[in-house]
Amino acid sequence: MNNDLIISVGTIIHNDTEVLENFIGETSTILANSNYNYEIVLVDNCSTDDSQAEIKKLQRKFKNIRLIVLSKQYDEEQAKTAILDNCIGDYIVLMDINSDPPKLILNLVEKALNGYDLVIGERNNRRDDSFLQRNWAGIFYKISEKLTGYRINPNYSDYICMSRKMVNSLVQIRDRSRYLKYLMLEVGYKHTTVKFDKIQRANNRKKRSFLDTFGFAFEILITNSDKLLRWSALLGFSISLLNLFYMFYIFFIALFKEDVAAGWVSSSLVNSTMFFFLFLLLSIVSVYISSVLKETKKGSLYYISEETTSSVIYKEIDKKNIV
Numbered sequence: 001m002n003n004d005l006i007i008s009v010g011t012i013i014h015n016d017t018e019v020l021e022n023f024i025g026e027t028s029t030i031l032a033n034s035n036y037n038y039e040i041v042l043v044d045n046c047s048t049d050d051s052q053a054e055i056k057k058l059q060r061k062f063k064n065i066r067l068i069v070l071s072k073q074y075d076e077e078q079a080k081t082a083i084l085d086n087c088i089g090d091y092i093v094l095m096d097i098n099s100d101p102p103k104l105i106l107n108l109v110e111k112a113l114n115g116y117d118l119v120i121g122e123r124n125n126r127r128d129d130s131f132l133q134r135n136w137a138g139i140f141y142k143i144s145e146k147l148t149g150y151r152i153n154p155n156y157s158d159y160i161c162m163s164r165k166m167v168n169s170l171v172q173i174r175d176r177s178r179y180l181k182y183l184m185l186e187v188g189y190k191h192t193t194v195k196f197d198k199i200q201r202a203n204n205r206k207k208r209s210f211l212d213t214f215g216f217a218f219e220i221l222i223t224n225s226d227k228l229l230r231w232s233a234l235l236g237f238s239i240s241l242l243n244l245f246y247m248f249y250i251f252f253i254a255l256f257k258e259d260v261a262a263g264w265v266s267s268s269l270v271n272s273t274m275f276f277f278l279f280l281l282l283s284i285v286s287v288y289i290s291s292v293l294k295e296t297k298k299g300s301l302y303y304i305s306e307e308t309t310s311s312v313i314y315k316e317i318d319k320k321n322i323v
Contacts, residue, residue: 007031007109008089010041011097012079015049019097019201021058027102028062034106039064039089043082046073059310071305077178080158082304084171093161094180099198100159107194108161117166118184118191121159123198144182152181159196165189232284239277 009027013020024040031038042055044067052069059065068086070079080094091112093105104121111119126137137154145151158180162170169187170180184191 005036005091006089007034007036007038007105008041008087008092009038009095009102009105010043010080010083010087010092011095012045012076012083013042013047013051013055013097014045014073015047015051016097016202017047017049017051017054020051020054022201023097023102024055024058024062024065027105028065030102030105032063036109039066039087041066041068041083041087043079043086044069045076045079046070056308059308063310065310067308069305069307075178077180080180081171081178084167087167090164091161092164092167093159095159096157098201100157101196101199104159104194104196105161108159111192111194112161112163115190116192117163117189119161120191120193121157122153122193122195123155123157124195125197126155128198128200152185153193156181156193157196157198160184163189232281235277236281239274 009031011023016023027040031040040062042065044052044055046069052067055065055067059067066086068082070082074082083094084092091109093108095102095105100121108119108121141152141154162184166184166187166189169189170183173183173186
């Protein structure tokens with residue numbers, strides 16, 4: 001066993017009682033048979049079922065299981081931050097309890113040990129997604145590349161392995177509007193991919209609704225780029241020039257045309273067009289103001305209500321995660 005290397009495997013739990021024993025048993029077996037020290041960190045994002053009781057029971061059966069219970073249900077990106085803040089490993093693996101196969105963990109770690117600070121699980125295909133989801137993802141990432149400059153493959157998953165150096169960089173970014181895929185590219189460390197096929201442990205696969213997905217995507221694009229704001233300013237300036245030219249046009253018509261008819265159609269069309277752009281620009285600016293307001297709020301990104309560990313745990317598991 002490599003006594004100097006610790007692997008942390010972290011996942012978010014939310015009403016996952018039916019798959020907990022299967023996931024923990026499979027993951028623990030794989031890690032226990034490896035050459036590494038390890039911990040499995042479960043962040044309970046305010047489950048309402050018996051997940052906490054089930055985990056505490058499994059902690060008596062399996063070693064090196066840590067449970068961190070959040071005080072309320074947070075956004076998934078903030079829950080991931082809780083994992084990164086509390087993991088002590090030299091390499092940290094983030095995975096989804098329902099869809100990511102534990103057998104890939106050691107492949108990700110071995111790839112990272114070859115000199116990569118970030119190893120991303122890349123899906124072989126997206127056949128399990130609906131036609132709308134596949135097309136929406138492609139459109140979103142194309143737009144995001146134009147706005148943010150970050151090129152993200154739509155097949156990139158949230159199944160990743162990161163070095164301690166990268167995690168230490170990420171935990172210093174305390175933005176409230178977070179998207180880990182962007183933050184990982186922002187720090188700029190060397191990365192590679194490992195291809196895999198997703199699994200499905202639970203029948204009731206949790207998905208965001210379309211409106212929630214659209215709102216999340218819109219907020220991410222807005223808060224991770226200032227290009228849209230600059231384009232909005234340019235568009236607003238251009239429209240103001242058109243209004244100025246129109247004013248000159250009205251002025252010359254009034255001077256040189258003797259019989260001026262009341263142009264209800266043209267005036268209504270112009271007014272409605274101008275008001276459309278006006279309120280469009282105001283809505284975009286309002287989102288930016290909202291994001292600024294979020295960032296001015298003080299306090300932690302999340303709060304922990306309880307933390308428990310297995311009765312038998314790695315002897316140095318309590319060493320601090322210090323940046």
